[in-house]
């Protein structure tokens with residue numbers, strides 16, 4: 233039986249939460265013992281002063297050394313085990329969630345843009361850094377403060393009182409630091425993120441910037457934005473440095489205070505000299521988590537917010553798709569009352585489209601700009617979720633289809649061909665371990681084999697930033713080879729001839745004919761009419777509605793003269 237779609241995401245979140253909570257409980261148990269063992273040194277001092285110095289007994293000293301050494305050895309092991317526990321927690325979480333977050337981020341970037349999805353990947357990394365860092369332990373350490381306080385009260389109530397007042401002062405200073413820096417820090421971080429986003433976005437258009445002399449104006453904007461960020465950071469740094477100096481000084485003063493109280497008590501012979509030194513050490517240990525309490529708390533809040541973002545992304549934004557592969561099919565493509573309105577908009581771009589195509593049919597889609605052609609293409613390949621209605625391939629909903637098996641069924645050449653960082657072979661083979669036979673077959677079918685052979689490293693030529701730059705036509709033809717790699721059952725080509733010369737167009741028509749002979753359903757979207765001679769059927773899309781649909785010759789004969797997009801089709805008939 234198939235599991236309900238989306239339940240895998242909920243399971244993953246649940247498992248991640250469980251692993252974190254059980255790991256934290258284990259770390260808390262270890263922390264309990266570790267904190268007790270941290271009393272080894274002060275207790276050793278106390279005993280040395282009170283027993284060894286007074287009795288001058290080296291036997292007692294040796295016994296104390298042995299006991300302390302055993303306690304410290306156990307401390308060392310447990311401290312290491314606790315660090316390992318955090319590391320295992322972090323790596324389990326990242327291993328489980330890496331792929332789902334990446335998948336969800338890709339889906340989210342289709343609908344919400346790249347910024348949000350990039351943030352989710354950063355969030356997961358932040359959670360990992362938080363778990364393996366020191367601040368995760370702060371609340372666990374603070375839990376043991378009452379024990380240290382109890383020991384100090386047990387040594388003398390005045391030690392306890394000084395410690396209690398000191399802890400309160402340190403906590404107040406820590407809260408004050410948070411109050412004075414939190415807002416400015418948040419604004420500085422947001423401004424810095426925005427700056428980096430703007431700069432990296434603009435660098436993608438370096439040619440246009442350079443050619444049209446936009447650099448001075450852009451540099452002025454970046455400079456102003458960076459100065460603003462720097463001002464905010466300066467404010468936070470000044471305030472937090474001042475408060476951390478004050479806190480540290482207070483801590484030293486409090487240790488002097490406890491030592492002074494101890495000295496008075498020793499003079500009055502109310503406590504032993506050993507207890508004076510021991511109380512100073514315990515006090516330092518007690519104040520440590522209070523010092524980092526607010527920072528630790530802030531890190532916890534940030535980590536919880538990051539976890540919430542990751543859960544939201546996986547649970548809500550990721551498409552609720554089937555998790556089991558669907559077998560390869562040869563059936564019809566059916567579009568049923570398809571309506572699509574972009575997120576946040578009530579105005580549909582596509583208004584109730586219905587049509588169907590049989591295996592081996594080639595459909596050409598024409599229409600004026602902004603008619604909804606590319607939006608329809610994205611719905612046909614199951615990238616975008618329909619608002620209502622659906623697209624079905626052999627009865628299976630293309631949006632809900634498990635992505636791995638659907639990818640084998642489908643080829644897509646987007647309007648803006650985007651080749652990925654990697655070799656030409658990697659790109660044609662869709663970044664999988666390339667099967668050379670299939671890569672060659674796709675390249676031959678797209679008629680790019682010779683062209684690739686002329687490149688410096690052939691199929692091993694690397695594409696990406698700072699590497700080999702292909703022409704627009706070369707990119708489009710390699711994109712076509714990628715779309716038809718593995719002989720998919722449905723191929724959607726959005727403006728496949730936009731950058732092609734006559735030879736390229738002829739090769740494209742040959743590729744479409746080969747796909748048709750193979751029983752593949754091909755959908756062609758084009759403004760340039762020459763390619764439409766390869767189509768069996770034509771659809772004219774206008775303002776999100778099908779105004780014409782049928783065999784190519786029939787549609788062409790019924791088109792009213794004067795319509796721009798349709799005149800283009802007539803030219804091809």
Ligand SMILES: Nc1ncnc2c1ncn2[C@@H]1O[C@H](COP(=O)(O)OP(=O)(O)OP(=O)(O)O)[C@@H](O)[C@H]1O
Nearest residue numbers: 574575581599600601602603604605606607608647
């Ligand atoms: N995610 C979205 N958010 C807002 N508007 C959108 C979204 N997707 C599509 N649109 C709008 O839908 C309309 C159709 O866009 P589409 O890209 O499908 O047109 P097209 O027919 O392919 O145009 P062209 O021939 O110029 O490529 C446009 O007005 C576009 O702004």
